[in-house]
Amino acid sequence: MKIKHFLALLFLGFCVDFVGALFKIQHWAGADLLLISxxxxxxxxxxxxxxxxxxHPKLREYLNW
Incomplete structure (x- = not known):
């Protein structure tokens, strides 16, 4: 996978977490599942x-590992 795919996963996680927090504040069902996912x-x-x-090879070269 490319880096942009992992960044998209991270962004999607923040969005789902935000919706889960809104569900939790409103005491709606499914908030726990949204927060965990x-x-x-x-x-x-x-x-x-x-x-x-x-x-990444350039990072190894930069850090001299």
Whole structure:
């Protein structure tokens, strides 16, 4: 996957998390599911982004690993 895909996952996670927070404030059903899925999307986006950045050859050259 490309970096833009991981950034899209991260953005989608923030959007779902925001909607889940609104559901939680209004005491509507499904808020817990939205918050958990938003957190999972954000975690996948961050982990994928870090893996993609740390395995990039120019970063290894820059950090002298």
């Amino acid at each position: 938003g957190m999972a999307l954000k975690a996948l986006g961050v982990v994928g982004l870090l893996l993609k950045l740390l395995t």
